[in-house]
Amino acid sequence: MHKGKGMKFVGDSRISADTKPNIPKDYSEYPGRTEAFWPNFLLKEWLVGAVFLVGFLCLTVAHPSPLEGMADPTNAGYIPLPDWYFLFLYELLKYDFASGPYVLFGIIVIPGLAFGGLLLAPFLDRGPGRRPHQRPIAVGMMLLGVASVVWLTYESSSHVDWEARAEANKPEPTVQVDIDKDDPGYAVFQDNCTSCHGDDLQGGASAPSLVGIDHSADEIKKIAQEGTGDMPPGIFKGSDEELQQLADFIVSVNEQAK
Structure with a gap:
């Protein structure tokens, strides 16, 4: 028996003890050149990985990646x-x-x-x-x-x-406003505008937000009747009184947003 090599038993001296050449020798036969996988090698790998992970996390905190706004399918100029x-x-x-x-x-x-x-x-x-x-x-x-x-x-x-x-292309912050759902103009808005602009007037994929716009009541009435951009004319269905209520409601919401 030799130190570090284990013990071999040979029944017949004419048969070689090393009958399985594909089995690697014990790592102790190569002092200083190799080491045990567990825990020596694996611990070093974990330590190196932890250093890189902490460094990457510090980099993301110190210099966050610039995020752009939400995708706009109507913007054909965006690359x-x-x-x-x-x-x-x-x-x-x-x-x-x-x-x-x-x-x-x-x-x-x-x-x-x-x-x-x-x-x-x-x-x-x-x-x-x-x-x-x-x-x-x-x-x-x-x-x-x-x-x-x-x-x-x-x-x-x-x-x-x-x-x-x-x-x-930075994202625009969402303006939070309190919507008076008891306002008669809100009922008119629900009947004519919520399918595109949403219940909270924040818009969606097919229509812009109505919060933060700078239009007078007369301009809003004109847009509701004649349309603008991708909005076709004739969307609004209602009386002149309801049109006025709708315009006043949208104006009041935007006054809160200022």
Whole structure:
């Protein structure tokens, strides 16, 4: 019996004791070069992961990401952008060989070849060495992939003023107002306007909010009868008295919001 190697029993001296070469030797045979997975190695992994997690959380608290407003399907001028980790693919589609009639190359063929190559790299370079210069194929393909992603991401983000974009599309705070549901104008509003503008006048996907507008009663009456923008004429169905009640009600709500 030798220290650190355990004990072997051999029944016949003509039979080798090491009959299972695929079983790795005990880690104690390599002092200083390896260690037990539990708890030594796993504890180090947890500590490193905890440091990065705390650092990432501190970064998000110190510099929160600029959020934009709610999506507006009626705004045809808005250009959506993917998240930062997809910007390199977004930039790739700007090149002639990956867009237009060749868009399938940009969205399927080129990314498929790139990620497929990285997947096959360990099988293409099966050398026994672990140092970078001993694994030229795998290391070269990885460096090429990382460089391509970094360059395309930089090219895409350098043409976007993120702060100005966030400022131009920042979410508008919701103005809270107390709605007098006993007001006769509210009943008229329910009959004519709630299907688009909602019970609380905050609007929805098909109509803007009526809180925070700067219109007189006469302007509101004109819009209710003649329409404006995407609102067609003839929406309001009621008498002149009810129209006046509706306009006065909307004006009173906006006076609270000021």
